[in-house]
Amino acid sequence: MSRTICFFTGTRAEYGLLRPVMEAIAATPGATLRTLVTGAHLAESTGATWRQIAADGLPIDERVEVLLDGGSDESIATAIGLGVMRYAEALMRLAPNALVILGDRFEAIAAAIAATVCKIPVAHVHGGELTLGAMDEAFRHSITKMSHLHFTSTEAYRQRVIQLGEQPERVFNVGALGVENIRTLKLFDRAEVERRLDLTPGQRYLLITFHPATLASQTPETQLKALLDALDAFPDHVCVFTGANADPGGAGVNRLLAHHTRSQAARFRFSMSLGTTLYLSAARFADVVVGNSSSGIIEVPSLGVPTVDIGSRQEGRVRSDSVIHTDTDSPSVRAAIAEALSDAFRARAAAAVNPYDRTGTTQRIVETLMAWNTHDALHKPFYDMPSAPAN
Structure with a gap:
């Protein structure tokens, strides 16, 4: 037919x-x-x-x-x-x-x-x-x-x-199609990820995507500033940001990220879009995936990598044991990232089952x-x- x-x-x-x-x-x-x-x-x-x-x-x-x-x-x-x-x-x-x-x-x-x-x-x-x-x-x-x-x-x-x-x-x-991508795409090895993200060999990093939560009472910029404050507690990690989408408040998030990256170029990377292959490859070698993107809930658990899900944007989704949910305030985000970096939680994430697979x-x-x-x-x-x- x-x-x-x-x-x-x-x-x-x-x-x-x-x-x-x-x-x-x-x-x-x-x-x-x-x-x-x-x-x-x-x-x-x-x-x-x-x-x-x-x-x-x-x-x-x-x-x-x-x-x-x-x-x-x-x-x-x-x-x-x-x-x-x-x-x-x-x-x-x-x-x-x-x-x-x-x-x-x-x-x-x-x-x-x-x-x-x-x-x-x-x-x-x-x-x-x-x-x-x-x-x-x-x-x-x-x-x-x-x-x-x-x-x-x-x-x-x-x-x-x-x-x-x-x-x-x-x-x-x-x-989920995104989980299937992990199995079918030819993902980059760590050396290629480091080259494309301008990281030194063996550099530990967090992969971060933060979109506006359009029904939240706080502005996206306020929530992002709390996240940036929390990241100061992890100076040994480079923070690799991808851009926010075209929702209300997204442009402001991207401007703030671009400014922050220019002022702290040694620790921050910012790209509007990594593309599917580089994003999944970067997620595979990240210590933690942080933010409020659906990818942290749906795809990342199949990589065995911990996710820290911030705020209400993804509230209600079915989620794996590899996902930690946290409020948007800086102390809560800091505590969640610290937990995700622990050996115990990394072992839990590596063994977790992805319900979208x-x-x-x-x-x-x-x-x-x-x-x-x-x-x-x-x-x-x-x-x-x-x-x-x-x-």
């Missing part, structure tokens, strides 16, 4: 997860790959990561600008509105049989709305998860209700998607997409749980 499948991507992180599926679709007989590239990919301030897509040899069929300068709440709302209009225009030109969307960002909900209006079936990856400290929580579950096929990363999340009224036969627990994730997604009856997909009755009262 021939079909055209379009992949929506707006950030470096979500592209890094979707890339193996995109490559597999491109190599599948009867399948035509299309892409809609938008959001932070197209902004120089967030690394212009569309270049990575091009370097990987994948097509960029539609480039849709929606981001405005500033990253304020108002500009994000405007970007959603622009996205609905411009994504609809792009989807009508592409005319895919299905649109694949991953995650929960504001660009993604705009794409789901546009696809719904254009009557294009949506396949949603990473539904059912909880991120209680971010507005993305509402976006994710809304995308679920506008989607017609679901690929979740754990069985608990599969059950939650069904709880939202989705038909069980349309919801598949396939595991399943084999054949990409293959299962591709096979399901290719076998999917997209002609009837738009008609989906609400599924009532067996315990739900009948009307």
